[in-house]
Structure formats: C-alpha cells, structure tokens
Amino acid sequence: MVEILEESTGKDGRRVLKVAKENLVQLMKELKSHGFVHLSLITGIDRKDRLEVVYHLQNLEKNEYIAVKTETLDERVPSVTSVFTSANWDEREQYDLMGIVFEGHPNLKRLFLPESWVGHPLRKNYDISKVQYINMDENGEDYATFDPGDGW
Amino acid sequence: MNVLTRLADFFAAFGHYPAYILAYLFETLFMIVFVMVSLVAMIYIFRKYMARLQLRVGPNRVGKFGTLQLIADSLKLAGKESILPSGRDDLPFRIAPIIVFLGLITGFALLPYGQFYFIGSLTVTHSDVSLLLLFAALAIMPIGEILAGISSRNKYAVVGALRGVAKDVSFEIPMMISVLALVMMASAKTANPLNLSNLVEVQFIPYGIPQIIGLGVFFIAMVARASFSPFDMSESDSELVSGHSTEYTGMRFGMFYMGLFGSIFLSSLVVSLLYLGGYNGPYSGYAGFVFLLIKGLILVLISFTIWLSVPRIRIDKFVNMGWKYLLPASIINLIIAGVLTLGLGI
C-alpha cells in the first residue's frame, strides 16, 4: 500500500486522502483495483505558492465517493491517463486553464483555448485586463492575438 | 382540337405560316408559365401544409394569406449576390442548375394533360415515343446535380454527388422494369403503347389496381427521384450541410430549390398518369385536366406527409433496398403483368 500523508473528512463528509505526487499513479492503480473505477473530476487549485490537484473517485458498488489530493511546487504532476481514460480531457482542461503540466499525457494540448493563448486564465496572477482576440488562419486553426484589429 | 390549333385560329389573320409560328411561340410561353405557376403553387402549398402539420400558421404577412410570399422570396433570391467559389470548375458549375431546370421543363412538356373545357386537348407534345422521351428527360436532372456536386470542389458536395449516383443507380432499374410491365399490358390494347396518351386512354381500370406492386415500386422510385426525405441522402441537411447545392447561392440555388419542388409535382403527375388513370373519369372530354390535377395534388400531399414525418434512410440501406427488394419485386410484378395480359387478357 502506498504511503498516505494525511487522511481527513471534508465539510461534505467525503474521505480525503493526501498523497505525494510521486505515489499518485500507484495509488490510483490500487484504488482502481479496489473498485474505484470511475474518475469523476480532476481539479487544479492555485494556492499561490503551490498548485493543488484534487481527484474525485467513485466506487459504484459500495457507493463511496472520495477525494485524492496531491500538491506540486513545480507545476508538474504525473498523468493518470494510463489508469483512467476519463482523465484525458480533464487533464487537458487543467493544463489549458490552470497551467498544470501532466507528465506522460499522450496528447497534452489546450482543450478550450487556442494553442497560442498567452497565460492560464484560472491562475490567481492572470491579468484579466489584457484582452486577447481570436482569429482563424488560412489552415482553419485558431490563434490568439493582442491586436484588436486582427481579431473578430 | 388542341391548344396549338386554337392559337393558330386566333392568329389566322397573319397568314398560315406566321400564325403557326406565333402559335408555337405562345404555346411554349404558356407551357413555361404553367410550370412556373405550378412551382410557386407547390412551394406555397408545401409551406402552408408543413405549417399546419407543425401547429403553425405559415406565411401570412405578404399578401392575403401570404400568397405573395413566394414572389417576395424569389425576388429576394434573384436580388442576392450569386457567389462563385474560387476553386470551382467554371463551366459545369454555371450550367448545372440550368440542366436541372431544363430537365424539369422538358419533363413537363412531354406529359399529356387531357381535355379542358372548350380549348380541347392541352397536350403539347405529340410523339409516338413520349414515354421514352419522358424518362430521358427525368434522367437529365441527376446529371445536373452530379455536375454541381463535383464542380463546386467542396467535400460535402462531392460526397453528396456520389451518394446521388449510388442512389440513382439503385432505383432506376426497378423503376424502368415496372414501367415495362405497363407497356406490356397496354400493348394488348393499343398499337402504340409507348405513347403516353395511348397508355392513359387504355386504362379502363387504373393500372394501379392490377399492378399494385408496380405502383409501390414506382412511387418509391419517384420519391427517390425527387429526392426528399426519406431518400434525400444526397442533400441531407444534418450531415452534408446541403449536399450538392452547398456552394450555390442566389438564383442558382433557387433553380435547385425549384427543381426539387418541380420534380415532386412532376413525379406525382407521372404516377397519376401511369397508374391512377390520369385524366380519365366522367366527362373527361371537358374536365380531364381537372381530374389529372386533383389526382396529382393528392399524391403531392401524400409526398409532403412522407417528407415531413419520416427520418432519412441510410445510403447503404437504400442501395440494399433497391437491389434486394425493389428489383425482385419489380420482376415479380413483370411476371404478374405477363400472366394478366396473356392468360387473362385484361
């Protein structure tokens, strides 16, 4: 069994496991073999000094819903796409909006925003006053630009 | 007496030959006006009928009951810029809608319309092979659609055109075989069964009764020819945007649109001529045309109901249906026709 750093109960009565990011994939595999087959949600939280990633998992047979937390200081977290396919788009979304780099992800591209978007909007230090405009180039790919004349 | 001689009589003051030349000109003009009016009426009926089925009111702003809506719409289409895509194949792209429209008008010109009041026969073409000519004209329209699809160099249009080819190939053979059965039956009664007028006049019992399978096959084929739902695979709007007419705008698109509604009316008239006794009926010497119109309109309404309530069939299922069910059915129908003609002498 993987070493669990901390186990607590959240305000909503769900079990929260805290784990070091090196052990994350191992823990996920073990949880999956214990019946937690449904990875429901991946959330990145910007705690200013560190990034926190929360995984919500569900056991359908025992009707149990738990959260797994991990932290990173260098924006890098191992990807769990190899364990749960549903992590694929969630991780892309968190990379897109939060800037968390999931190592080992097969196709780590932005999900919502165009590739050339500057910054990750859900970060607390993201400057929302700088407007970026989106346009489409000749190949049909979207791109972002700061120039209002170039945008739609 | 028919339209031509009536017109020639009217212009007799100009001399014999000029009178006939004028008569031909005016006959053509009347023909085109008839086609245009029937198209406008068709679209108006469709919109009102669709609206009523869908618990709506339909066009009611322009003119009384929205009767002028279609004229407003066609003016709008004519006034719109007709965009030419840069990658097009120029000549086919331009002539494709015209081919569709020409095929439509030719088809209408070849039909026998029966007698009407004092004018006499309204039939325009008097040919001994008008049945063959009619199906030749019907076969022109797909060519325009395929040309349009391929020349616009749009992937949706190409897929639509190829679907159109697959569709046409799979229903035309059963259609022709079921018509062949009719010709067989008619040949016992008349020396010229390829003449549409003769084919109609020998129907003391409408051919739809002994030839019920043939009627079914032919009607399905005609629905597929007019290409509306369930057989609108070539322009299926939820998959291929608009199929072969994706790149067309303005009046060029309008021609495809009119081609669609025109072919619904045309195929209804053809079905009623071939299978439902056409202009035969009591007092057909005066009101034959009216009978034809009524039968045609009933078929048109049935077609519209099918259009509005049936989902689109998948192209491979349609091809399967054409070769596995329609073709055997039409051959069985041919055998039945042979038995009826030779054995029973109907």
Place this chain on the structure above:
Amino acid sequence: MMGPRISNPDENGWVELNMGPQHPSTHGVLRLKVKLDGEIVREVEPVIGYLHRNAEKICELDYYCDSMIYFDRMDYVGAMNMEVGYLEAAEKLLGIPPPERVQWIRVVMAELSRVASHLVWAGAFGLDLGMLTPFFYCFVEREKILRIFVEACGSRQETNYMSIGGVYQDFNDKLIHDILEFTEQFPKKLEDIFNAYVKNDIFISRTKGIGILEPEVALDYGVTGPMLRASGVDYDVRKAEPYLVYDKINFDIPVSHKKDNLARFLVRFEEMRQSIKIINQAVKKIPDGPYFNPKAKKSLMIRLRGEGEVYARTESSKGEFGVYLVGDGGVKPYRVRVRSPSLKNLSVLPYLAKDQMIADMVAISGTTDLVFGEVDR
C-alpha cells in the same frame, strides 16, 4: 483540363473533413475533424471551446449569490438543474440549509426542467435523423413548461429562480394548479411524440444496434446519466446519494441493457414519464412554511462568507453534475470547479463513431445530448 484536386487524401487514402463549428447537426458550436474513407468515418477529433466563457473564473470574481446566473447559462435548456447543483454545494459551504418547503419546490422545478431538457433533445434528435415535424410537437410541450417557469419566477429559460437558502418567489395555488394541469395532459402528448418516432421502422433501423457503448468503456470515459443507464449500469445520483428530498419520493430508474442509440432514446423517454410521476407526488406534498432561510435574506446576500471545501453532485438531465467549491473565508469563492456531464459524454464520441458511417456519427452525437453552454462553460 483538370482543376485543382478536391481533397488531399493522406497515405491511407483518407480525406479530412471539417464539420462545424457552423453545421446543422452539431447542436451549437461543436467542431469535428473527421477522417473519411469514402462514407466511413475512420477518426474523429472533437474541437471544442467556441462557446468558452470561463465561467469558473467569472464565478471566482463574483459574490456567491451572483454565480447563479452563470450556472443558468451552462445547461441552458435545463437551467433549474444547474441551479440545484450549485446551491447544493454553496449551501453546504455557507452553512445555510434551505427550509423543508423550499426543498420540495426545488424538486418540482428540477424535474420540470429535466422534462424540458429531454424534450429539446428528442426534437433535435429527430432533426438529426431528418424528421422535421416531431420537433415542433416537442417544443409545443416544452413551451408549456416554460410558461410555468414564467409564472413562477418571471423568466423563461435562464430562470435564476433559486437563491441561496431558498427561492426568490413562493409557490401559490394557481401555480400548483397549472403544474397539475400540465402533468395531467402531458403523458398523452408524450405518447403521441413517442409513437411518431418508434412506430417508424426507418427510425428503428437508424438507431437499433448502432453506437454500442459497453458499460466498462462508459465508466472508463466517465460517461454518466442516461447514456450510462442505457449501457446497463443502474446508477443515478438521485438514488445513490439522495439530495433534497428525493429519498422521500417513490420513483424508478430506467435502465436498458441494449447499449445502443435506441436504448438511449427509450431511457430518456422513460425518464420523462418518471419525472412526471415525481412532480405529481412532490406537488401534493409541498408543506407550509417559509420559502427562504432568514440567514440569507435580502441585504445579507453579498455578505455570506464560506470556508472549506465542498463537492456536491446532482443528477442533471445530462448526467452527474458536480460542483466543487473552495472557500477561503471571503465573500467570494476561492475556486469553483464544475463537472459538466456533457463534456465527459462528448469525450466518448471518438470511440463510438470510429468505423461508423457519416449518418451514424451524426445520430450518435445526437444521442449524447450535447449542450454547448455546458461543454465549454
């Protein structure tokens, strides 16, 4: 003379076709990059984000009570379900439980909203298959539900009816009468719509046996809601983790083991019938009492403070709708995260549409019930 090549097939002879974002069958702004081998779809890559507003960020910048309108605009065809989902989380975080009467009212509204959402889906699915008319019958019925919403709160679609700790306006007798009138005539109309679809053998041939989704794959991709239940997994948040007063109501969860498009269609229709059953029970059981929690009244609206982390999940019309709220003790949430079921349901489309025909791909994307306000957020 040959013109330019129409398409540039790749080494397999496959042609790339771009469907959307402006396309009649994509229910909004979905863009599908499709690799075609003739009629057959070999590869699909959904490209999303054309309706992206980053509602999560906007909610972080606003008060707790203001986030409601952004949740309304997520699943805009079933807005009440979104409000219930957000309030489940927000009320736990802020510690303002709604009174008993409000809970019953919310159940009624959420179920009406579910029916409205499924009706939109049923109509649009017909359009995907080329059926024009049943769409209007669905919308006529939906309009009656929206009329009830207007009577209740003054808005048709983005209702903003529920507030933290209560609802904005109370139910009255006329409203209850109208709802009962609707539920009385609706099942007959629903059967009409149902018959217009399933009697048709072309419809059956277009849906039966197409788009088979195995339950293991569905869970692996995170698919929930009617799609999961049509794959044979008996899972519904209303039963698994009852919220509001769903545990006091008698209803069934429709499940099908056929796994195909037709199964999804039938499950959704059966859900509508069950919703009507729920509404009929709940309307009669609404108790007397206050319609808001006094702790959240009026001018207190912008002074609510919450701390901690709450994950609340509800069953929206598309599937499991989860809201993860993190508060830091301020008047604005620190982090809002939404689990949108449509996004997860869409992510399985590349798997389902592989090696199907174009027409079937459109039908499958129809049965996933996409609403782009929710996918893109």
Place this chain on the structure above:
Amino acid sequence: MIEVKEPKKELPLIGTMKAMAVVAKHLFQKPVTVQYPEQKRELPDRFRFRIFLSLDDCVGCTLCEQVCPNISIHMQKVDRENPRNKRKIYPDVNFGTCTVCRNCEEICPTDAIYLTHVFETARTRNSFTYSPEELSLPEDEVVK
C-alpha cells in the same frame, strides 16, 4: 430500477404509415403560435423585464452596482435635490447586458429600483444604456 422495453416490432411500411398517421392527425388541430404584433399573449403576473428607478427613493447606496453579476449597473452623478441622497449618485442600467436576474430589486433597501412588465424596449440608438432619468420615465417617453 426498471428495464425499458423495446417497442413492439411493426411490419415494414405499415409501421411507417402508423407514424405518418400520428403526424397527419395534427393537421386538424389549431395552431399554437401567436401572431405577435397583432395578438399578444397575456403576461403572467411575475413576468419582469424593464427596470424602473424611483429617483426620490434612491439613497445612492451602490448595493445594486455591487450585486449586479454582469456589471450592467454603474452609478452616475445626477444634479438633483434629494435630501436622502447626499452624494447625488444614481444607477444607470445597460439593457444590452442586463440578464434580468432581479438581484438589484432583491437587494435594494428602499425598493427604489424595481422591475416591471414592460418588455418592448427596442430602440434605434446603438447604446442600450438608460440613464437614471430615463429609468424613471415610462417606456414611451424615453428617447429611442
């Protein structure tokens, strides 16, 4: 849990005709649409759209500006004598972005800002912003 049943299998063509009959039946029903400018459906009591402002009651507390989720309300300086509104600031509303969430009505301590039944607010001007004075006028007196 209940298992949904697949519908009874219909004969080919016959089933299609039954479905067509279901649709064709609607031909004889009355249309449900309303011809808008001539006919108007009665509005339910709680229907709300246009925001009104009572200039005498407004105390300029800026609560509506704070609670507006879409930043549609801004406070404007209006030169007007009102003993209760010392700062002389009143809200204006941009109806181009207003989502009719009714938060401003809900939070207003003096009920100065309130929503009404009026919804025909089409205008030819480019800006949909109503100044405080315009907000206090009936709709047909507002310059469009």
